[in-house]
Amino acid sequence: MFIDKLEQRQRQVNSLLCVGLDPQPTKIEALGINLLPWLKNIIDATADHVCAFKPQIAHFSAMAAEQPLTDIIQYIHQNYPDIPVILDSKRGDIGSTAERYAEEAFGRYQADALTVNPYLGGDTLSPYTQYKDKGVVVLCKTSNQQSGQLQDLVLQSGQPLFLQVAQLAAQYWNNNQNILLVVGATYPEQLAAVRQQVGDMPLLIPGIGAQGGDLAATLEAGLRSDGLGLIISASRSVIYAGDGTDYAKQAEMAAEQLKMDINHFRTH
Numbered sequence: 001m002f003i004d005k006l007e008q009r010q011r012q013v014n015s016l017l018c019v020g021l022d023p024q025p026t027k028i029e030a031l032g033i034n035l036l037p038w039l040k041n042i043i044d045a046t047a048d049h050v051c052a053f054k055p056q057i058a059h060f061s062a063m064a065a066e067q068p069l070t071d072i073i074q075y076i077h078q079n080y081p082d083i084p085v086i087l088d089s090k091r092g093d094i095g096s097t098a099e100r101y102a103e104e105a106f107g108r109y110q111a112d113a114l115t116v117n118p119y120l121g122g123d124t125l126s127p128y129t130q131y132k133d134k135g136v137v138v139l140c141k142t143s144n145q146q147s148g149q150l151q152d153l154v155l156q157s158g159q160p161l162f163l164q165v166a167q168l169a170a171q172y173w174n175n176n177q178n179i180l181l182v183v184g185a186t187y188p189e190q191l192a193a194v195r196q197q198v199g200d201m202p203l204l205i206p207g208i209g210a211q212g213g214d215l216a217a218t219l220e221a222g223l224r225s226d227g228l229g230l231i232i233s234a235s236r237s238v239i240y241a242g243d244g245t246d247y248a249k250q251a252e253m254a255a256e257q258l259k260m261d262i263n264h265f266r267t268h
């Protein structure tokens with residue numbers, strides 16, 4: 001089970017930090033290194049501090065780097081078998097196509113979890129959730145500036161659309177107990193409302209670091225009483241912490257610092 005694997009890892013290394021793998025070709029070329037060795041160096045440098053890695057699929061497919069994506073997921077499984085991999089693909093399509101997206105994430109890439117867009121409704125999520133041992137991370141309240149244009153719309157029931165997503169996820173879509181939700185660190189108030197709606201469901205929180213999310217407010221709003229329940233994800237602020245030959249060391253230091261900052265607010 002994905003959630004068991006995740007929480008075991010979180011306890012084992014006392015970390016809620018997830019490092020996002022968003023390779024930008026210009027930055028990597030400037031270091032004079034190829035993509036795969038760069039990824040391995042970043043992973044080796046940060047692994048001790050993370051509960052998960054989250055490769056973002058567009059950052060690979062845009063440069064026709066599907067093979068390095070396959071290889072790096074395999075590398076993580078082989079060298080760090082306790083660290084789950086969340087493939088950030090934000091898929092969303094009718095059932096017959098969703099089945100192929102599920103095969104892409106779980107078969108082709110061997111990911112432990114993927115991100116999906118719930119806009120098409122519950123029947124389009126079951127092709128993913130039927131993989132009982134995998135995680136399905138559903139977009140609920142995204143971190144971007146204008147996420148409220150649709151997600152905050154107030155429905156006839158009086159509740160905003162993102163909370164309807166949270167309610168559906170908790171009460172109707174989660175038959176296999178393998179759903180998680182995405183809530184941006186840039187919206188702590190909404191995070192508190194989601195936490196109230198979904199009980200103990202784990203939440204993936206992007207938006208710390210480059211997007212300026214508030215770490216203290218995020219933990220205050222979303223942490224479960226057992227000190228878990230959140231996956232705090234950062235990409236650029238960790239993997240591009242340095243732009244010189246010591247880039248891996250800089251990434252390691254940024255990951256360790258962020259892990260410690262998170263733990264500071266977990267215990268205070």
Ligand SMILES: O=C(O)c1cc(=O)[nH]c(=O)n1[C@@H]1O[C@H](COP(=O)(O)O)[C@@H](O)[C@H]1O
Nearest residue numbers: 056088115142143184206210211234235236
């Ligand atoms: O699903 C996601 O991971 C995601 C959801 C969201 O609401 N906001 C968001 O930024 N993300 C992803 O999280 C990563 C954030 O990257 P940084 O801003 O560099 O930490 C990117 O890969 C985004 O695609």
